[in-house]
Amino acid sequence: MRYVLAVVLVLGLAAGAAFVVSGRAVAPAIRILQPTTFVGADTTLDVTVEAPKSQLSRLDIVLEQNGKRTPLFSLAAPGTAALTQETADRIRVSRPIGKRALPDLQAGAARIVVTAARTVLFGLRTRETTAARDITARFTPPRIAAVSTHQYVNLGGSEMVVYSVSPPDASSGVLVGDRFYPGYPAAGAGMKSSDPGLRVAFFALLYDQDLTTPIRLVARDEAGNQAQAPFDYKTFTKKFTRGRIELTDDFLHRAVPQILEHSPELKVAVTSNEDYVPAFLKINNDLRRIDAEKLVALAKQTSPEMLWKGPFIPLGNAKVESKFADHRTYFYKGQEIDQQVHLGFDLAVTKQIPVKAGNDGRVVYADYLGIYGNCVVIDHGMGVQSLYGHLSSIDVKPGETVTRGQQIGRSGMTGLAGGDHLHFAILLQGQPVNPVEWWDPHWVEDRVMRKLHE
Ligand SMILES: [Zn+2]
Missing domain, CATH: 2.70.70.10 (Glucose Permease (Domain IIA))
Structure with missing residues (x-):
């Protein structure tokens, strides 16, 4: 009888120890790489999960908005996303989660919740991790429009345009063919304005670009929403020696x-x-x-x-x-x-x-x-x-x-x-x-200073 009790005690202690030890076993590690803040029309979700040998008993990714839960990924139905094995212990889940992929997504606050679990102790215990990211869905493209007039660009030469962009935190500038020239806050050029989106951009039609190269204002907000606008310009050819x-x-x-x-x-x-x-x-x-x-x-x-x-x-x-x-x-x-x-x-x-x-x-x-x-x-x-x-x-x-x-x-x-x-x-x-323009007081006055004063 004493012997049986001793065995029960030892087994009990062993089970308890195993329970404690398994409780310390690593839980899956989740990283939500994208999105960081905003979701737009074409945002991608990028999540990595790390666990020994990538053995997970559960992986669920859900988007919560206005009390509604939209499943984005589940181990049970992985077909909705691209699943890649990055290392022996790490997998990556990627899928589009913008408005185009999720038509029910509304503008405003939302939350991405990722839950991952692995079983330990011969399947008797589960170690679970949850990670969440608060995001804002934004689908309105930025607005951009030229303020200055009469832009004249010589082949190989430079020009400047003053324009306004909204929201002011959108990145913007001039696109000449595939070459991008960023705009800078107009206050940096000494312009006093109540418009925080007022910008100044210097751009060029390079000597080897075509006279008909499209030139336009472009903007892109943090959610990836894009806009472009034409502006008033003329190009002129130039003969080189x-x-x-x-x-x-x-x-x-x-x-x-x-x-x-x-x-x-x-x-x-x-x-x-x-x-x-x-x-x-x-x-x-x-x-x-x-x-x-x-x-x-x-x-x-x-x-x-x-x-x-x-x-x-x-x-x-x-x-x-x-x-x-x-x-x-x-x-x-x-x-x-x-x-x-x-x-x-x-x-x-x-x-x-x-x-x-x-x-x-x-x-x-x-x-x-x-x-x-x-x-x-x-x-x-x-x-x-x-x-x-x-x-x-x-x-x-x-x-x-x-x-x-x-x-x-x-x-x-x-x-x-x-x-x-x-x-x-x-x-x-x-x-x-072409440096000639920058040496020319008339060019500097008409192409740059005039627009800063107007
Ligand atoms: Zn030289």
Whole structure:
């Protein structure tokens, strides 16, 4: 009898211990990745659940709104969503939950509730987790409309439009073909207005885009609802020049090794005379493209405020050696070996002439930059930046504020430069545009200032 009691006691203790231990076994871990705040017409639900070997006895996802429960997913009926095994222990459930997928969804507050469970202790106990996310359903597309009038865009040139967007937290801007130019709060351009949705956007028709490229205002709110609106603009063609560049051995032997030394990513070396032309072609194509990508990345550092005022200043008394969008054909020993488009102005005066900031701004780059050699990029805000290439010396540092006319370095022939000159470029969201407009007081007044004052 005592023996039986002892056995019962031991078994009881063991069962109790197992109960306690199983109670500590990990419950499933739920993460609601999407939506975070809003649901619109085409929102996607994204949930991950983690449990040992992904063994779940239950997984239910429900949308609650106004006392109504709409099932979004259930292990019992997984057909409604895409279920993917991400790791041995983690699954992901994805499905559309916007108005298009759930026509009964109403605008306003709603809640997503996820319940996951796994059984432990040979199926005798269940460990359950619940996670919820409060969301707001919003289906009204944003409203967007132009405020300024008479936008005129030259091929390769820039323009600016003032417009109003509602709700003000919607992201918006100008779409030129597939290129997006964000708008910035108009207060950053000194405009005083009671409309918190008033925006200023600088945009461009790039030298290689078609004159008939559609240009329109676009907006997208946090719920993913989109709107677009036409505005008043005209495009004008522009004839670009063509040039010939004769490559000499002197030039190749001077420029190529210096650029390669600063560009290990190209993985090119020159040892014999035959290596120079292939290395030049690699620089003129691959490095040129890498540099262009770096300039687009630098545009992300732009200030939301317009830091400049008045026309940009050119290099005084300079001889123009090459214009914007000059189509160049490269020859070596009489043979055509390459073609490129020159996306800036080449200005020459004398050797090592002081180079001045074209306008007020903040330095975002001051270092060697591929084909541009020693290079300074100044941010003027709202996506507008100016570039100064081939410098012999640099007098500024990144982060430094500069004023119009301040010396930033001296001209030189570093990078891909045949002689001492300044390569000057204006960039809009990192894309080169014609600098001539930005030097022209009439253009600056009519295309920019007039619209800010009106
Ligand atoms: Zn140039």
